[in-house]
Amino acid sequence: MFKSSIRTSVLRGAIDALLAVVDEARFNLKPDGISVRAVDAANVAMVNLELSNSAFDTYSVDKEITIGLDLTKFLDLLKMGNPDSECEMVLQDSSRLKIKMGSLNYHISLLEPSTIKREPKVPEIELPGEVILKGADFRQGIKAAEAIGDYLVIGIETKPQEVFFMEAEGDVDKVRLELSKDDLFSISVVGEEYVRSMFSIEYLKEMGRVIAGADEVKLRIGNDFPIDISFRLGEGHVRYLLAPRIEAD
Amino acid sequence: MFKSSIRTSVLRGAIDALLAVVDEARFNLKPDGISVRAVDAANVAMVNLELSNSAFDTYSVDKEITIGLDLTKFLDLLKMGNPDSECEMVLQDSSRLKIKMGSLNYHISLLEPSTIKREPKVPEIELPGEVILKGADFRQGIKAAEAIGDYLVIGIETKPQEVFFMEAEGDVDKVRLELSKDDLFSISVVGEEYVRSMFSIEYLKEMGRVIAGADEVKLRIGNDFPIDISFRLGEGHVRYLLAPRIEAD
Amino acid sequence: MFKSSIRTSVLRGAIDALLAVVDEARFNLKPDGISVRAVDAANVAMVNLELSNSAFDTYSVDKEITIGLDLTKFLDLLKMGNPDSECEMVLQDSSRLKIKMGSLNYHISLLEPSTIKREPKVPEIELPGEVILKGADFRQGIKAAEAIGDYLVIGIETKPQEVFFMEAEGDVDKVRLELSKDDLFSISVVGEEYVRSMFSIEYLKEMGRVIAGADEVKLRIGNDFPIDISFRLGEGHVRYLLAPRIEAD
Structure with missing residues (x-):
């Protein structure tokens, strides 16, 4: 399904960037990397994160899948690992993710993607x-x-x-x-x-x-x-x- | 009676270890060192501290004596001294302790030992x-x-x-x-x-x-x-x- | 009128020293430097600050003038600049001060000096x-x-x-x-x-x-x-x- 490994500090930074706008988000796990697009509740701010597969030390996805994550909880867990450690993630089924940092193993439940605010369309705007x-x-x-x-x-x-x-x-x-x-x-x-x-x-x-x-x-x-x-x-x-x-x- | 001198940082660490379980404790001042045994109010956790006379730079006790200390207050005072300074303690009578760290002199009142929760017996347990x-x-x-x-x-x-x-x-x-x-x-x-x-x-x-x-x-x-x-x-x-x-x- | 430039950290330290006693103060801008004298509301503590023109990198005052400053606000602004940066101040009129630290420009309103507690007389006291x-x-x-x-x-x-x-x-x-x-x-x-x-x-x-x-x-x-x-x-x-x-x- 989905299996990857990335430096813990890189993943922390990415989640933190999303948290500036939203507390939970859909992650699109695609063969070429992870992409997230989310808009805040008031529709004032949008965030788009692209983490290409080259950012990972190992990365494999059979077919595209979307998962939902509680970002605050996820970041808290990532902070428990050594920032320089390798963070391995394995999707067990569409509702559970296994995260391993050093000798630490987490099994966390995922959010049902349909319960998360829909991804916004990115408006086409001319900015001079x-x-x-x-x-x-x-x-x-x-x-x-x-x-x-x-x-x-x-x-x-x-x-x-x-x-x-x-x-x-x-x-x-x-x-x-x-x-x-x-x-x-x-x-x-x-x-x-x-x-x-x-x-x-x-x-x-x-x-x-x-x-x-x-x-x-x-x-x-x-x-x-x-x-x-x-x-x-x-x-x-x-x-x-x-x-x-x-x-x- | 009791007179000793020890690095301030060592004493701080010892008091801090006790504070993980209790706020006040009886200190048994014996010729071979100080020992403390205390149990929390709910009888769930016990702590035992042994600070042998070799941990001290100078140490002398005429005869065994038990004093009661408010650990939070004691640690606050120890934090006022330089951690690398020498902390001298002299028991003036069973109710007052003199503490000297560098040019700083404290006279603090002691707790009456009988008012402090009794020392627990250490249970004999087989742990495989x-x-x-x-x-x-x-x-x-x-x-x-x-x-x-x-x-x-x-x-x-x-x-x-x-x-x-x-x-x-x-x-x-x-x-x-x-x-x-x-x-x-x-x-x-x-x-x-x-x-x-x-x-x-x-x-x-x-x-x-x-x-x-x-x-x-x-x-x-x-x-x-x-x-x-x-x-x-x-x-x-x-x-x-x-x-x-x-x-x- | 008044135009000066000084290391931001020096000015910060001076304002902080005043804040130990008062929240707002009159600054006397004189040809030989800045002097401030203030007493707290309870008349218990007095502070006197002298910042001679030699503390400044450039300093010019046409004629003596007194301005009123909200010290808390002023210190907050100074903290936005790099402490090693040069802080330039230009008095625009008796009610507005321009402050420049690097690429940062503030225009702040001054307090009307007459609304600030009067400067105390420094008592002549013999202290043996x-x-x-x-x-x-x-x-x-x-x-x-x-x-x-x-x-x-x-x-x-x-x-x-x-x-x-x-x-x-x-x-x-x-x-x-x-x-x-x-x-x-x-x-x-x-x-x-x-x-x-x-x-x-x-x-x-x-x-x-x-x-x-x-x-x-x-x-x-x-x-x-x-x-x-x-x-x-x-x-x-x-x-x-x-x-x-x-x-x-």
Whole structure:
């Protein structure tokens, strides 16, 4: 059925990335790897995780199967193993998973996939702005804003020069993180003078915790459009899509 | 009367080992060292600490005397000193102890020994199974079980081969730590095919915290019998005896 | 108006020192540096901070001006920057301050100085005892006393020899930190056999946290008089004055 082995720390990181958005998720176990796509209860944030079979030390799936996992419980168990240990997983039947880390063996019950919120369709969106920056910088912008307000504007300005910014405004105080070309891996806007959209810090906070560990994070930004955040995390690829909050004038 | 000096960190470790079972205890100050034996309020767990006079840098007792100590308060005070400092103790009379660590001097009142739960008799029990393992491994088995259920089965199986195991079962999930000969310092069972007894994780959790610091811990196990856990901690010798919870069929 | 740049960690330390006594304060921005003097709501503790212009990498003030700052909020913002980064401050008008650390820009509103408790006059007091000791030792004396009681007696005895002591007494327990000449940088009493005054641990606890970071702290002590505590913190100079609590006989 499904049998694989992967470094415990890699799997931990992947589950943690999902937990920034959802508590439980369907895992699609396919011959070329594992993929997860989930949306939060309020339909504001989407997460997509791709863990290709090359991220695993051994990996075999007879035919595609979908399982449901309680992510909090799963992460708690993974934390019991040595992060450098090998984590072996064997699906026993569609309702039970066997997990082995060193001398530790878990048998955990799976969630019935049909009870989990359906996978979202990924919307096709045109986003004219794109910036690639350090994960730690993106996180700093989020943390700095937390003390100021509940919303964060993320955008790119091209006049007088191209800058990426993250800006929060409270009743009396204001914070702005501004990074120019030299502080970024790349920046570009197609056909617009600027792009800016506003987001809830509550969601970004959780994502920021995960993104801080990424060397590079790519942001795609529009005007009052969702932000598309993607990055590699260890051997996995993570993508968050977060809906904007429309700014009142 | 009683006058001694010992490394603060050694004394801290010893008091901490007692605290896994009781909050206050009688200390028997004897010419050959200090011994403490105490049982918890529910009569489920017993602790025995032996700190021989060789664990001390200086040690003198005129004649045997018993004092009562509030362990939480005593440990709090010991934490105020530098762990590498010398801790000098002088008994001033049966109700006051003087403690000196570096330039810090405490005078603390003692508990009247007769107000403390009587010392238990150590039951004579035959335990056919014996295993010696790393303290850290024993602790991992306890921690892994915490997330699963309230009880932990500890045992040895001899068929098909000798293995030591710690197993917890919840409503739907199961965890088993299994260590074979190669992962253990020693394993043996006399006259039985297997031994197994079930214990409350609540008690083991506290003990596990202390045991994690021991290089080797010896477990003696029977069938639905108390477990006898003994280990060296710094210069002291600690023994826990924990009553089983009889498994319902 | 006012424009300066200073290492973020130096500024953090200075604000933290003020926070041991007050939550908001008036900052006097003068050509030769910044000075703050504040007293707590109960008029028990005073703090004086002097940060001379040489503590700054750049510093310019046209004419003296007083601004009001919410210290908790200010420290929170400073923690968002890298401690090794340069913190640039520009006063925009008397009600707004611009703070830049790396790519992070804050605009914060200032408090109207007239709404903040007036600066105290520093009382002229003769204190016959003086001792200079390690900040860490002073802190150890405070921490050790916390577990024992609510008040701490601080003093110097000259007979049979000069010792500095910190002493707390609870209902049944007692602690005394005693340091003689060899453990101190200096000790002296003018015209008295001893000096001793009693203080609330609640206040000392907060101060102790800050003082622990100072290599040397100078204490000036009288008999039932305020204690005068002064020390260098990074590039700043901090002074606390704490009123005594008169000992009941």
